[in-house]
Amino acid sequence: MSEFESLPRTTASYDWSASALGEPALWPAPLRAAADLLLNSPFPGLLVWGRETVLVFNQAYAALAGLGSGRVPGGSVPSVLPPPLSSAGSALQGAWDGQAHVVAGAMPSFRRAEGPLDYPCDLWLTPVLDGNGNVGGVHVLLAPPAPAAAAPQTGAANGSLSILVVEDNLDSQYLVCEMLKAFGHEADGVAHPNDALDLLARRRYDVLFSDVSLPGMSGVDLARKAVGDDPxxxxxxxxxYGDSLLRHLEFPYLSLQKPYELDQLQDALAKVARDAARGG
Incomplete structure (x- = not known):
């Protein structure tokens, strides 16, 4: 197994000092969080940072593109625009302008040592804010193509969920919401339990995804009230803090231990979607 494959997949696993990005301690917090999410994604992906097109890529993308297993997964300006970016067309500029986009049915072609490889996928482009509230980069995910539906479906019946994210860390809240949208869910984010209760009173959500520790009211008390209003x-x-605060709750729930990986959240949402489709 190569060094690239054996290291834990976080920004802290690599020495970035010689890259164009420099030391991660000096990165804007949204860049560090987005890079960690990318490095843990099971799907190939790129993070484009800055208009000079500094790149970070994950292990799945390195395997797809036939890239060498260097010490740092990116952090340099490419001499040739990577295939996913050239396939994105005007959607890439739209993401730089602050709008998330999906390019369905894309077919980026990778020039590998054994010959060209055409990779069918849907490109999910998500803008990533810098530390000043401006778009500092674009997250590009190469997701499996969405299958054609036999009949129109909405909501949990087709695996898409409406999710209210309650997280008082605004950088984490933003990134979680954008990743949920990238995987086909509807997501709204709030930082305070009172704002969550206001939204829950105005519209129905399939899932409440809440931090346990919140200002003014715990996530447990928020969920207890929300489930009381909508069983x-x-x-x-x-x-x-583990599950010590979640013992003896009178309603069913799932829990993730921070820091959780993206696939753990996806597994939890998939279970919720299956239960909802069965009417459970």
Whole structure:
């Protein structure tokens, strides 16, 4: 196994000092969080940072593109625009302008040592804010192509969920919401339990995804009130303190231990979607 494959997939695993990005301690917090999400994604992906097109890529993308397993997964300006970016067309500029885009049915072609490889995928482009509230980069995910539906479906019946994210860390809230949207879900984010209750009173959500520790009211008390008003609401907790605060709850829930990986959140949402489709 190569060094690239054996290291834990976080920005802290690599020495970035010689790259165009420099030391991660000096990166804007949204860049560090987005890079960690990218490096843990099971799908090939790129993070384009800055108009000079500094790149970070994950292990799945390196395997797809036939890239060498260097010490740093990116952080340099490419001499040739990578195939996913050239396939994105005007959607890439739209993402730089602050709008998330999906390019369905893309076919980037990778020039590998054994010959060209055409890779069918849907490109999900998500703008990433810098530390000043401006678009500092674009996250590009190469997701499996969406299958053609036999009949129009909405909501949990086709695996798409409406999710209310309650997280008082605004950088984490933004990135979680954008990744949920990239995987086909509807997501709204708030930082305070009172704002969550206001939204829950105005519209129905399939899932409440809440941090346990929140200002003014715990996520547990928020979920208890929300489920009391809507017993069909599914609850997923994120906690950095284990499950000690979640014992003896009178409603079903799932929990993720911080820091959680993206595939753990996806697994929890897939279980919720299956239960909802069965009417459970």
């Amino acid at each position: 069909a609401l599914k609850v997923i907790f994120a906690s950095g």
